[in-house]
């Protein structure tokens with residue numbers, strides 16, 4: 738479980754790399770500068786699921802970002818299959834059926850389930866293009882309320898919405914925010930973005946940072962800088 742007393746646990750480093758050996762090498766390089774890693778599509782589909790118990794056995798925390806979304810039975814059984822891997826967090830998309838199924842599949846010892854509300858690469862035009870009648874902020878708020886009703890453990894949103902989401906989900910659910918860029922970093926495809934200190938001030942529990950760390954000349958130094966910025 739994350740340790741609220743360890744400021745490093747606020748940073749989740751996204752291991753968005755194409756092979757397990759490269760990911761393991763990056764974890765070594767980062768050393769004690771980070772304690773929490775995310776394994777998403779790119780690494781998971783390249784054999785990275787095996788890395789979950791390996792990192793967990795070393796006392797590192799793992800966010801397994803599979804963003805599940807399917808019929809309820811498939812989600813529930815899928816979460817049950819994942820539950821024994823030792824991940825701390827697992828993502829699903831914030832659709833009511835999906836969230837209720839994930840909570841059923843999680844059981845007592847499974848990972849905390851995080852619901853991805855509106856991807857941080859979406860702005861208003863992207864949400865309209867995808868067919869949503871609500872604007873991004875309203876959609877995030879409505880999905881956060883549905884997540885609370887479904888018994889979800891935490892919300893993934895942009896730090897721009899963190900304060901509003903806190904008002905909806907209360908103090909006990911987690912708020913985890915990707916779309917984080919230290920000042921001066923390239924935005925890439927992220928559109929709803931904040932700096933680490935802005936996110937912290939907005940009341941987030943954890944930030945997710947990928948390319949600014951994985952692409953840094955010194956990833957450990959960048960991770961330390963980001964953690965210090967949130968102190």
Ligand SMILES: O=C(O)c1cc(=O)[nH]c(=O)n1[C@@H]1O[C@H](COP(=O)(O)O)[C@@H](O)[C@H]1O
Pocket residue numbers: 751753777802828853855856857858893894915916917925927945946947948949
């Ligand atoms: O669920 C996520 O982690 C996620 C949700 C979201 O809305 N936006 C988002 O960027 N992410 C993930 O967070 C990471 C962000 O990576 P960078 O943009 O490289 O910092 C990627 O692994 C994304 O898959």
